[in-house]
Amino acid sequence: xxxxxDTTTQRRPGGRAAKVTEAVHAAVLAAVAExxxxxxxxxxxxxxxxxxxxxxxxxxxxxxxxxxxVMLTASERTLPLPDTGTLHGDLxxxxxxxxxxxxxxxxxxxxxxLAFVTDSDEIVAARNTFWEKRNAHNEVxxxxxxxxxELPPGTDARLALETLVAPIHFRHFLTRQPMxxxxxxxxxxxxxxALRAQG
Amino acid sequence: xxxxxDTTTQRRPGGRAAKVTEAVHAAVLAAVAExxxxxxxxxxxxxxxxxxxxxxxxxxxxxxxxxxxVMLTASERTLPLPDTGTLHGDLxxxxxxxxxxxxxxxxxxxxxxLAFVTDSDEIVAARNTFWEKRNAHNEVxxxxxxxxxELPPGTDARLALETLVAPIHFRHFLTRQPMxxxxxxxxxxxxxxALRAQG
Amino acid sequence: xxxxxDTTTQRRPGGRAAKVTEAVHAAVLAAVAExxxxxxxxxxxxxxxxxxxxxxxxxxxxxxxxxxxVMLTASERTLPLPDTGTLHGDLxxxxxxxxxxxxxxxxxxxxxxLAFVTDSDEIVAARNTFWEKRNAHNEVxxxxxxxxxELPPGTDARLALETLVAPIHFRHFLTRQPMxxxxxxxxxxxxxxALRAQG
Amino acid sequence: xxxxxDTTTQRRPGGRAAKVTEAVHAAVLAAVAExxxxxxxxxxxxxxxxxxxxxxxxxxxxxxxxxxxVMLTASERTLPLPDTGTLHGDLxxxxxxxxxxxxxxxxxxxxxxLAFVTDSDEIVAARNTFWEKRNAHNEVxxxxxxxxxELPPGTDARLALETLVAPIHFRHFLTRQPMxxxxxxxxxxxxxxALRAQG
DNA sequence: GGATAAGCGAGACGGTACGTCTCGTCTTTTG
DNA sequence: CAAAAGACGAGACGTACCGTCTCGCTTATCC
Numbered sequence: 001x002x003x004x005x006d007t008t009t010q011r012r013p014g015g016r017a018a019k020v021t022e023a024v025h026a027a028v029l030a031a032v033a034e035x036x037x038x039x040x041x042x043x044x045x046x047x048x049x050x051x052x053x054x055x056x057x058x059x060x061x062x063x064x065x066x067x068x069x070v071m072l073t074a075s076e077r078t079l080p081l082p083d084t085g086t087l088h089g090d091l092x093x094x095x096x097x098x099x100x101x102x103x104x105x106x107x108x109x110x111x112x113x114l115a116f117v118t119d120s121d122e123i124v125a126a127r128n129t130f131w132e133k134r135n136a137h138n139e140v141x142x143x144x145x146x147x148x149x150e151l152p153p154g155t156d157a158r159l160a161l162e163t164l165v166a167p168i169h170f171r172h173f174l175t176r177q178p179m180x181x182x183x184x185x186x187x188x189x190x191x192x193x194a195l196r197a198q199g
Numbered sequence: 200x201x202x203x204x205d206t207t208t209q210r211r212p213g214g215r216a217a218k219v220t221e222a223v224h225a226a227v228l229a230a231v232a233e234x235x236x237x238x239x240x241x242x243x244x245x246x247x248x249x250x251x252x253x254x255x256x257x258x259x260x261x262x263x264x265x266x267x268x269v270m271l272t273a274s275e276r277t278l279p280l281p282d283t284g285t286l287h288g289d290l291x292x293x294x295x296x297x298x299x300x301x302x303x304x305x306x307x308x309x310x311x312x313l314a315f316v317t318d319s320d321e322i323v324a325a326r327n328t329f330w331e332k333r334n335a336h337n338e339v340x341x342x343x344x345x346x347x348x349e350l351p352p353g354t355d356a357r358l359a360l361e362t363l364v365a366p367i368h369f370r371h372f373l374t375r376q377p378m379x380x381x382x383x384x385x386x387x388x389x390x391x392x393a394l395r396a397q398g
Numbered sequence: 399x400x401x402x403x404d405t406t407t408q409r410r411p412g413g414r415a416a417k418v419t420e421a422v423h424a425a426v427l428a429a430v431a432e433x434x435x436x437x438x439x440x441x442x443x444x445x446x447x448x449x450x451x452x453x454x455x456x457x458x459x460x461x462x463x464x465x466x467x468v469m470l471t472a473s474e475r476t477l478p479l480p481d482t483g484t485l486h487g488d489l490x491x492x493x494x495x496x497x498x499x500x501x502x503x504x505x506x507x508x509x510x511x512l513a514f515v516t517d518s519d520e521i522v523a524a525r526n527t528f529w530e531k532r533n534a535h536n537e538v539x540x541x542x543x544x545x546x547x548e549l550p551p552g553t554d555a556r557l558a559l560e561t562l563v564a565p566i567h568f569r570h571f572l573t574r575q576p577m578x579x580x581x582x583x584x585x586x587x588x589x590x591x592a593l594r595a596q597g
Numbered sequence: 598x599x600x601x602x603d604t605t606t607q608r609r610p611g612g613r614a615a616k617v618t619e620a621v622h623a624a625v626l627a628a629v630a631e632x633x634x635x636x637x638x639x640x641x642x643x644x645x646x647x648x649x650x651x652x653x654x655x656x657x658x659x660x661x662x663x664x665x666x667v668m669l670t671a672s673e674r675t676l677p678l679p680d681t682g683t684l685h686g687d688l689x690x691x692x693x694x695x696x697x698x699x700x701x702x703x704x705x706x707x708x709x710x711l712a713f714v715t716d717s718d719e720i721v722a723a724r725n726t727f728w729e730k731r732n733a734h735n736e737v738x739x740x741x742x743x744x745x746x747e748l749p750p751g752t753d754a755r756l757a758l759e760t761l762v763a764p765i766h767f768r769h770f771l772t773r774q775p776m777x778x779x780x781x782x783x784x785x786x787x788x789x790x791a792l793r794a795q796g
Numbered sequence: 797g798g799a800t801a802a803g804c805g806a807g808a809c810g811g812t813a814c815g816t817c818t819c820g821t822c823t824t825t826t827g
Numbered sequence: 828c829a830a831a832a833g834a835c836g837a838g839a840c841g842t843a844c845c846g847t848c849t850c851g852c853t854t855a856t857c858c
Contacts, residue, residue: 170365173314197396564767595794
């Protein structure tokens with residue numbers, strides 16, 4: 001896990017190294033936004049960052065490593081969790097946010113990066129960690145609903161989230177149908193109904 | 200729309216031209232199966248097909264056009280529809296079939312191809328046609344359930360199919376969790392329950 | 399011997415290929431002349447030739463192969479043989495010519511190339527051919543002297559030539575002492591005396 | 598200032614500095630022996646010596662400087678001078694020794710280093726000193742022969758040595774013909790005859 | 797049935813990305 | 828404070844791929 005670890009390793013902030021890291025990260029985001037994840041090449045990045053490609057290769061080895069690193073780092077900043085007071089309101093707001101996010105170069109880039117990386121031990125681990133965090137973060141919506149008595153205790157949060165989120169990604173990746181606010185509402189309704197019917 | 204027209208155009212079946220077309224199509228499927236859509240290059244295909252790259256370029260122009268063509272052709276072959284006598288049985292069998300299909304190099308390859316291609320007018324049209332056909336084909340499961348009285352008339356078939364299929368693709372693309380028979384059953388249950396609760 | 403053979407192969411003279419070959423050959427000679435064999439890189443050559451490096455790599459593979467090819471070709475052009483009427487005059491003129499040649503960027507470059515290349519089967523063969531030709535060409539000076547009765551029949555021509563030429567190369571490579579006309583004369587005298595004393 | 602200069606210049610044998618110097622010298626010799634002068638890189642050396650490349654650069658600046666330094670230092674140990682009692686015997690033994698030496702990685706390396714360094718003031722000076730010493734050392738063979746009456750007084754020793762040595766280097770660098778004992782004998786004979794004929 | 801057009805095999809070439817390697821410099825940390 | 832540690836800028840090297848082009852030959856069609 002050399003490359004990933006390297007980038008995780010503290011590189012004494014403020015030094016030259018940190019500067020390069022920053023510049024490259026920003027450049028990747030910009031390039032991904034402009035060209036799309038799969039069209040971005042190291043030259044595009046090195047040009048934008050004002051950093052030699054050799055330095056990028058030294059640090060990240062391959063384009064995949066670089067892109068994934070940037071995407072994962074960028075996705076540390078998860079979507080803000082809505083807190084509207086009702087489960088349906090939360091889910092609907094969350095779905096709306098996700099739809100908007102996937103329309104973003106960053107969101108779209110991250111999703112595609114996740115979907116298209118070649119698997120390796122490091123990547124599998126990174127992906128698992130990523131989803132672990134994300135789920136833990138989003139489960140709060142369900143937890144709160146349980147606390148409010150909207151859902152029975154023992155509701156499977158992950159399952160619920162998956163039911164909400166999967167159709168959005170399905171359309172994003174495969175049918176590419178445009179999604180709007182009403183679709184988000186519709187999804188929220190579906191999920192809430194399914195969870196209630198379960199009890 | 201040159202390329203699409205070209206391939207649609209009849210090239211006197213049995214001639215040398217047809218032979219090339221066939222060989223290339225087969226080679227693309229094989230290559231996609233083995234390497235993944237985004238890793239397949241013209242050399243991989245020309246080698247397998249025993250056809251010169253120049254011939255491929257002459258005919259399809261770019262790799263994307265070629266992939267599109269193969270997609271179109273492949274979209275003819277849909278998954279066999281189960282007919283178990285109950286909605287739950289059908290959905291469960293269908294889900295199981297889809298999971299198995301996506302585990303196949305070919306199925307995986309085609310799904311990723313669908314998600315991977317850069318949009319263009321032809322591609323959008325092709326994708327829409329693809330889903331149109333596929334949905335029309337699969338809706339039968341729902342229609343039959345309605346006919347059997349398992350579901351109320353007016354049930355939205357596409358929505359139901361999406362609810363079934365989306366989580367499978369979600370896991371396939373994004374989380375890459377392995378899916379088994381019990382997951383298929385679980386999904387079928389979810390969908391049936393949701394559809395019933397709706398009425 | 400792929401590369402070398404390729405270049406020997408007739409490439410439809412006048413075609414694009416021939417043009418590239420020519421341009422590259424000329425560029426190599428120019429670059430070697432200016433920078434020295436061991437300092438010349440493919441970029442230097444491709445720039446000068448107006449030919450993409452990829453084309454050079456496709457054709458010759460490595461820098462060494464390219465140098466070898468140029469050497470072979472260049473070995474066709476030998477130094478003009480003097481014909482002054484006397485052995486001493488011939489040798490002296492020849493030595494003067496060689497000294498001048500080695501002072502030339504091209505001459506210097508080729509000599510260093512000869513000394514610089516890493517041995518391989520092809521290179522050994524090429525070098526042997528080179529010296530074979532060159533000796534056969536230069537021996538005429540001795541042969542003529544024998545015919546004139548200046549030297550006894552059976553004189554070892556190669557040995558004589560070596561005695562003349564070796565000190566020039568020795569100074570050129572190792573001591574780098576400047577050589578002038580009088581040194582050439584001195585050498586000629588030494589060789590003639592040695593050959594006479596032998597009889 | 599004297600003291601400070603001492604530390605910079607004189608590297609007190611036994612100190613850490615001396616240890617680095619030694620390790621690097623040894624590493625260079627080993628690397629040259631294994632890879633050849635022109636293929637040796639700083640990394641090869643630093644790896645072998647267990648010394649950081651930056652330390653090498655700090656001390657020697659460029660690879661050429663380093664290699665030349667090592668080669669010249671190593672060549673302090675000149676070839677042992679034979680003393681057989683006759684001029685022919687001495688020259689023959691000397692030639693044999695030189696041939697063997699050039700077959701050595703060190704000998705070959707030194708010769709090539711001398712032939713391929715880029716000229717600079719220091720290098721020119723170093724080379725001149727080198728040959729000065731070497732000639733002064735080897736001239737003894739001629740001096741002794743004069744003393745013995747084998748050669749007339751006033752014989753040009755350098756010229757004689759050059760005549761002996763040049764063909765060996767010529768073959769070493771340019772024709773790369775293998776040389777054996779009989780060639781050495783042959784050379785000695787040629788030189789003795791030429792020197793005698795001169796009188 | 798012979799002329800002719802259409803396409804194929806063969807093979808470069810210009811462009812360009814990739815990833816490895818080396819050189820020599822520069823900065824950061826440590827003894 | 829000087830040496831060690833460790834990037835970094837610069838750039839060569841060689842491989843692979845994309846898409847274009849040219850040439851000669853073989854088919855399949857058309858007069």
